[in-house]
Amino acid sequence: MDTKATPIDELACALYKEGITTLIGIPCSLLKKPLAQFEDDPRFNVIYVKQERDAIAMQAGMWLGKEKSMVFTQNSGLMNMTNFISSMSVVYNAPVFLLISKRGKPGLNDAPEHTLPGKITNSLLEMFECEVREFDTCSAITESILDGDSDKQFNSGKRIAMIIDGETKWEI
Amino acid sequence: MGNIDFKNTYDALAAILPSTQEDDLLFFTTGFISRYAANIISKDSYTGSRKAFFMCGSMGHLLPIAIGNLMVTDKRVFVFDGDGSFSMSATALPLLDLVRNKPLYHFILDNGAYESTGNQSLESLSYENYEQFYSVVTTDHASLLNFPFNSCMPILIPVKCGTGKISFARVDKALDTTFSEIYKKMQVN
Numbered sequence: 001m002d003t004k005a006t007p008i009d010e011l012a013c014a015l016y017k018e019g020i021t022t023l024i025g026i027p028c029s030l031l032k033k034p035l036a037q038f039e040d041d042p043r044f045n046v047i048y049v050k051q052e053r054d055a056i057a058m059q060a061g062m063w064l065g066k067e068k069s070m071v072f073t074q075n076s077g078l079m080n081m082t083n084f085i086s087s088m089s090v091v092y093n094a095p096v097f098l099l100i101s102k103r104g105k106p107g108l109n110d111a112p113e114h115t116l117p118g119k120i121t122n123s124l125l126e127m128f129e130c131e132v133r134e135f136d137t138c139s140a141i142t143e144s145i146l147d148g149d150s151d152k153q154f155n156s157g158k159r160i161a162m163i164i165d166g167e168t169k170w171e172i
Numbered sequence: 173m174g175n176i177d178f179k180n181t182y183d184a185l186a187a188i189l190p191s192t193q194e195d196d197l198l199f200f201t202t203g204f205i206s207r208y209a210a211n212i213i214s215k216d217s218y219t220g221s222r223k224a225f226f227m228c229g230s231m232g233h234l235l236p237i238a239i240g241n242l243m244v245t246d247k248r249v250f251v252f253d254g255d256g257s258f259s260m261s262a263t264a265l266p267l268l269d270l271v272r273n274k275p276l277y278h279f280i281l282d283n284g285a286y287e288s289t290g291n292q293s294l295e296s297l298s299y300e301n302y303e304q305f306y307s308v309v310t311t312d313h314a315s316l317l318n319f320p321f322n323s324c325m326p327i328l329i330p331v332k333c334g335t336g337k338i339s340f341a342r343v344d345k346a347l348d349t350t351f352s353e354i355y356k357k358m359q360v361n
């Protein structure tokens with residue numbers, strides 16, 4: 001039996017090492033592989049909410065109790081978070097830590113409802129003063145998390161958006 | 173409605189807050205409720221060390237913040253929503269399952285209005301605005317639906333379903349129709 005850790009295993013270990021064990025959001029088909037694995041991993045608590053804004057609000061509430069979390073969402077869900085980010089997170093300097101699946105990436109064939117969101121995702125995040133990090137492999141996300149010093153990020157109230165898209169490889 | 177003892181939300185907060193304890197975590201929704209509460213708990217009769225969070229903007233987001241917090245604390249959590257902000261929190265209600273049996277005290281200060289924006293009146297908060305509730309769990313129930321128009325409306329019909337993917341093509345083709353064409357179709361008697 002091959003016991004070699006997969007890139008998603010390593011991502012899970014990185015999140016766990018950083019103390020990020022609660023993952024909150026609304027799923028996207030681009031995230032189904034990691035989410036399926038996190039769901040089966042007893043170290044993690046995966047919470048599916050009904051609205052993306054609830055996920056980001058819970059992240060803020062958990063941080064008031066000094067617990068870090070990661071919010072996952074499709075880029076369409078970002079639109080549902082903009083009120084909270086602009087009026088609460090920015091004003092209170094509350095940390096935002098997002099894993100965003102970008103549908104409608106320019107150049108990729110996707111459903112028509114994703115075309116405009118795909119075009120504006122990065123600039124929208126930048127308007128909300130989020131640091132945007134784009135990844136084409138799972139290992140690159142892991143590396144970013146391990147290099148990121150999440151304690152410092154959460155303490156400083158920094159807003160970080162990690163973006164994957166239809167070309168991101170979860171096997172590498 | 174019977175007599176209302178509290179002539180405004182300030183009076184209600186002033187009556188309730190003294191019952192909270194210094195170690196409790198207090199969450200106040202945006203607008204006048206935060207403003208009033210900040211005024212009340214800054215008074216000398218309080219220790220001045222109340223652990224309070226005053227919502228900034230983001231109407232309707234207070235409950236999920238409090239739930240997120242309660243997930244990671246053993247303290248008592250008090251949430252003070254307005255009827256308007258509570259109505260915007262419906263999507264967070266299922267999350268209460270995450271804090272079942274934990275000490276959450278959720279107050280809704282129901283003044284029937286958006287007070288801080290000019291006292292614009294709100295419809296009743298009550299979900300009893302649905303005159304009927306018909307739960308569909310089996311196919312038999314579904315076949316018995318005869319849509320009794322014109323009687324006891326509106327009706328809420330939750331339908332319990334399992335999951336299971338069935339592959340169909342996307343509905344992109346349907347999007348060739350413009351909104352105005354759909355509009356026209358809907359206007360035809």
